Amino acid sequence: MIGRIASELTSTRVSDRVVPTNNRTARLTLVASAAMAFLAVLALSAALAAAILGAGWKATLETSTTIRLMGEGEELERAIAVTLDILATVPGARNAEHLDMAAQADLLAPWLGAAFPETALPPARMITLKDEMTEANRAALVARLAAEVPGATFENHGAWRDPLIETAVSVRNLGGVAVALSLLAQSVLVMLAASAALAANRGVIETLRLIGATHGYIRKAFVRRITLRVGLGALIGTMAGAALLLILPEGSVALAPTGWGWAILPTIPFVAMIASFAATRATANHMLTELT
DSSP states (O other), X not given: OHHHHHHHHOOOHHHHTTSOSSSHHHHHHHHHHHHHHHHHHXXXXXXXXXXXXXXXXXXXXXXXEEEEEEOOHHHHHHHHHHHHHHHHTSTTEEEEEEEOHHHHHHHHHHHHOTTSOGGGSOSEEEEEEEEOOOHHHHHHHHHHHHHHSTTOEEEXXXXXXXXXXXXXXXXXXXXXXXXXXXXXXXXXXXXXXXHHHHHHTHHHHHHHHHTTOOHHHHHHHHHHHHHHHHHHHHHHHHHHHXXXXXXXXXXXXXXXXXXXXXXXXXXXXHHHHHHHHHHHHHHHHHHHHHHO
């Protein structure tokens, strides 16, 4: 496969003259392939960011559990102490930590504002822990809390954790679909460009046949010219997309790839060229057969 592509893309001075190098179709092909590659970079980056974000949410929230305690004064302090004592005896309940009013206010600051007074918060305290308990131990803990700490609520955040993870997975899948659609649209564009180029050069093709040129010789000229043009456009679009990701301001959505994610972006021009090669070759074979 690679050898065939390399053979088709090999330049010869005579075959290069078969296809005009400067016309409207050529320029539109270059611009369109650049635009498709640019969109593919953004879609792929969004998919990678969503996958990383979803994995982070799952790893962080899957074992995150909160116990909410209601009450006032000495009653609330006693509930906190009893709950921490219970957690210390439950296998798998790790890193239990009591959040005082100041810590709770800090957690709520992004939503309520830093100036929101602590005294306006409801009379509740939170205990956070890392949940590595078995189902049996978790059920026993809930039962003990109900019996020994009235008003305690055990929350594993599943009600809002799972939708968040599902949303990240959906964004990742949509990004993959967008990349596939951009490649499909580019292939269709290439087929149209190849058809237009072959139709516009019908006279040249008939003349070449009269002097003994084969389908393979004529096809090679068109395949090489269009495939390299698409590759150049895709390279420009990929570089433009990567530059945009690099200049995104800090604190914005983490759309730019990290680590190995950057290594995937350079594959976009190569994938575009392979898709263009296949589309142009099939179209050229079909058109040349019809013109026979």
